[in-house]
Amino acid sequence: MNEPAKKPASRGRRARRDGNVVGFSASTGRPRVAVTGGSGYLGARFVRALAARGDWDILVLDLAPAANTPPEVRHRFLDLNLPHADGTVWKLLREEKPDVVVHMAALRSPTRDATYAHELNSIGALHVLGAAGEARIKRLIVTSTTLVYGARGDNPAFLTEDHPMRPDPGDRFVRDFVEAERHARDFARRHPDAKTAVLRLAPMLAPERRDYRLRYLEGAFAMTMLGYDPLVQFLHPDDAVEALLRTLDKPDAHGVFNIAPDGVLPISSVHLLFGTPELPVPHGLAYGLAELLWLAGFASAPGIHAHYVRYPCVAENEKARRVLGFSPRFTTLETVLQVARAKRGRGRALDFGVLEEIARTAAYRFESRVRRHRSPAPDTPAGPGGGIPAAPPKLEKVAS
Amino acid sequence: MTRPDPEASPAPAAPAGAVAPFTPSLMPEPTDEHRLLRNLLGEAGRFLAANPELSSPRAWVDIWNMFRHRNRSLDLDDFGADEAAARVFEPLLDFLYRVWWRVTLTGVENVPNSGRALLVINHSGTLPWDGAMVKQGIQTDHPARRQARMLILDMFTTLPFLQPWLRQMGGVRACPENGERLLQRDELVGVFPEGVKGVGKYFRDRYRLARFGRGGFIRLALRTGSPVVPVSVVGAEEVHPILARPDVIGRPFGFPYFPITPTFPALGPLGVVPLPTKWWIDIGKPIDLGLGPEVAERPMIVNELADNVRQTIQQMIDSRLARRGNVFTGE
Numbered sequence: 242m243n244e245p246a247k248k249p250a251s252r253g254r255r256a257r258r259d260g261n262v263v264g265f266s267a268s269t270g271r272p273r274v275a276v277t278g279g280s281g282y283l284g285a286r287f288v289r290a291l292a293a294r295g296d297w298d299i300l301v302l303d304l305a306p307a308a309n310t311p312p313e314v315r316h317r318f319l320d321l322n323l324p325h326a327d328g329t330v331w332k333l334l335r336e337e338k339p340d341v342v343v344h345m346a347a348l349r350s351p352t353r354d355a356t357y358a359h360e361l362n363s364i365g366a367l368h369v370l371g372a373a374g375e376a377r378i379k380r381l382i383v384t385s386t387t388l389v390y391g392a393r394g395d396n397p398a399f400l401t402e403d404h405p406m407r408p409d410p411g412d413r414f415v416r417d418f419v420e421a422e423r424h425a426r427d428f429a430r431r432h433p434d435a436k437t438a439v440l441r442l443a444p445m446l447a448p449e450r451r452d453y454r455l456r457y458l459e460g461a462f463a464m465t466m467l468g469y470d471p472l473v474q475f476l477h478p479d480d481a482v483e484a485l486l487r488t489l490d491k492p493d494a495h496g497v498f499n500i501a502p503d504g505v506l507p508i509s510s511v512h513l514l515f516g517t518p519e520l521p522v523p524h525g526l527a528y529g530l531a532e533l534l535w536l537a538g539f540a541s542a543p544g545i546h547a548h549y550v551r552y553p554c555v556a557e558n559e560k561a562r563r564v565l566g567f568s569p570r571f572t573t574l575e576t577v578l579q580v581a582r583a584k585r586g587r588g589r590a591l592d593f594g595v596l597e598e599i600a601r602t603a604a605y606r607f608e609s610r611v612r613r614h615r616s617p618a619p620d621t622p623a624g625p626g627g628g629i630p631a632a633p634p635k636l637e638k639v640a641s
Numbered sequence: 642m643t644r645p646d647p648e649a650s651p652a653p654a655a656p657a658g659a660v661a662p663f664t665p666s667l668m669p670e671p672t673d674e675h676r677l678l679r680n681l682l683g684e685a686g687r688f689l690a691a692n693p694e695l696s697s698p699r700a701w702v703d704i705w706n707m708f709r710h711r712n713r714s715l716d717l718d719d720f721g722a723d724e725a726a727a728r729v730f731e732p733l734l735d736f737l738y739r740v741w742w743r744v745t746l747t748g749v750e751n752v753p754n755s756g757r758a759l760l761v762i763n764h765s766g767t768l769p770w771d772g773a774m775v776k777q778g779i780q781t782d783h784p785a786r787r788q789a790r791m792l793i794l795d796m797f798t799t800l801p802f803l804q805p806w807l808r809q810m811g812g813v814r815a816c817p818e819n820g821e822r823l824l825q826r827d828e829l830v831g832v833f834p835e836g837v838k839g840v841g842k843y844f845r846d847r848y849r850l851a852r853f854g855r856g857g858f859i860r861l862a863l864r865t866g867s868p869v870v871p872v873s874v875v876g877a878e879e880v881h882p883i884l885a886r887p888d889v890i891g892r893p894f895g896f897p898y899f900p901i902t903p904t905f906p907a908l909g910p911l912g913v914v915p916l917p918t919k920w921w922i923d924i925g926k927p928i929d930l931g932l933g934p935e936v937a938e939r940p941m942i943v944n945e946l947a948d949n950v951r952q953t954i955q956q957m958i959d960s961r962l963a964r965r966g967n968v969f970t971g972e
Contacts, residue, residue, distance in 0.1 A: 398720050516702050587699075600715070
């Protein structure tokens with residue numbers, strides 16, 4: 242739009258190279274979103290959910306289109322691992338002129354090829370953000386992970402967005418996400434007129450997604466730390482998609498948001514539901530043993546990730562609730578139960594029917610216990626014992 | 642390998658005068674234990690036949706896991722407190738409260754029946770027994786049976802075995818974020834502002850309150866508009882009299898020091914048993930700070946308020962000590 246003279250030439254060149262691909266047609270009048278990594282597990286779900294609504298023109302930038310992609314969703318090839326990927330992204334963004342760029346292309350399980358993960362997760366984000374800045378993109382949504390807070394013994398029970406990112410310096414996998422967030426912060430600083438939303442997604446768990454957490458949970462043994470039982474949270478992929486849609490619908494979503502479920506579960510209870518025998522290892526040996534297992538190919542994450550079965554790393558979703566209007570549909574217990582039943586439902590002594598009833602009651606109790614404190618109704622009758630006063634209690638009353 | 646079953650009815654067709662059936666002498670006669678064992682195995686076999694799904698190895702893992710979780714609940718609160726797990730230790734805490742330390746609790750009416758309040762408690766006794774006893778006392782004697790949530794030092798919440806246990810019992814790691822969250826939910830929160838300096842003080846320094854941190858608890862009370870309830874615990878200083886505390890030994894175990902008491906480590910695990918002193922827990926009148934949350938940003942006022950609370954608790958301790966006789970009997 243800014244340089245009408247240059248546009249036809251570049252579009253013509255693209256059109257010659259891959260003939261059937263054309264730019265967003267201007268006639269639809271719908272807003273346009275470009276999704277990098279839109280063929281990944283979460284990306285494909287997000288794209289399908291958005292296409293079903295039909296109010297956005299969607300362009301997926303990925304290596305290959307995902308299976309079952311709706312026909313109205315277009316795909317263009319993008320490999321963020323190439324050294325000049327920023328130029329490619331820039332050209333694509335100049336041709337397509339999307340209103341919003343959602344950057345989801347990242348490797349979400351640790352790999353032994355740490356260089357590849359670094360090139361994609363950290364440098365890939367740098368490429369996309371740099372190109373988005375040059376292409377004058379006004380809205381960006383970047384997905385990150387709550388692991389960037391790091392599992393630490395001195396973490397508060399719930400990590401808010403302003404808590405510093407302190408993963409273990411030796412954790413290369415998580416460090417790449419921290420770097421990507423730094424790139425996003427730099428982008429927001431350089432382009433104060435652009436809205437940049439960073440979504441920190443809590444660890445996701447889904448039966449059809451065999452990432453490193455699911456491989457850990459459904460192994461023959463699960464290594465745990467002797468004498469430690471941290472609280473964990475697991476996000477349902479539907480809730481992650483819901484959060485992305487909510488963010489897309491808020492034109493002024495800016496800043497960092499934790500996308501986390503309600504409720505927590507000790508990791509020992511997760512093992513109970515999965516029916517996995519625990520192998521408790523003293524923490525003096527655990528890191529070395531886990532690293533050896535990882536190097537030998539038996540473990541799904543490097544030894545440094547043993548931190549996450551020792552210390553808590555639980556994120557608070559209050560800001561996303563307040564600003565984005567996000568409210569998770571599944572608690573941690575419900576998500577874990579769903580996956581455990583789907584993956585390990587056969588030959589169990591546990592009665593999943595009873596457990597699901599417990600999960601429903603727990604979710605209901607959680608709702609009544611927590612929600613009333615978050616938004617106390619002004620006309621709640623404040624009884625002598627159970628009522629919750631909207632204002633801090635008066636001291637005279639207390640002292641009498 | 643079929644052998645005549647001694648319990649079975651005698652063989653019907655044994656003609657008179659026939660030779661007794663041969664019994665291998667190497668096989669001993671079945672004793673009562675043998676029969677019991679065989680019956681048990683038979684029961685297991687019948688059980689497995691009735692429940693074919695239990696013959697999978699996963700089911701046995703389940704049974705083992707369920708055995709380990711027999712006293713645990715899946716319905717935890719946000720901070721991981723587990724009512725079912727806490728109930729198991731209820732008799733032990735009750736025994737310590739009534740029999741071992743014969744706690745006398747005064748001023749329980751000063752704890753509000755509902756709404757937020759911040760209990761400020763002096764810390765002593767090497768292990769956080771004082772917090773457990775204050776919680777137990779309020780739970781037992783308060784008309785509303787309020788559950789106090791204790792903010793616990795890092796040095797305890799990062800220790801193996803103690804970490805999950807304290808969490809299940811309702812303990813929360815001491816940090817401003819956790820305290821604020823609890824108070825905003827109108828919980829009763831207990832803090833020990835002396836911290837490590839209090840819980841690990843030398844025996845010769847007993848009942849002399851250490852500095853009250855940096856006044857974080859005052860900032861907490863100001864931000865959340867909570868009344869401060871001073872609590873003094875007398876008797877806990879003598880349960881593990883610390884004679885020396887070389888930190889060189891403690892550090893590798895993740896403990897800031899290594900307490901040496903008359904019984905520990907000399908008596909080994911027996912040295913962990915606290916001495917049966919007589920305890921008093923006195924709960925004072927709530928202190929009205931009477932200031933708004935903006936004062937939390939003024940360190941000098943915060944420090945003065947913290948020192949006022951410290952002096953109040955020191956006076957409560959001193960007056961109780963003056964009336965106390967023998968450390969163990971109290972008379």
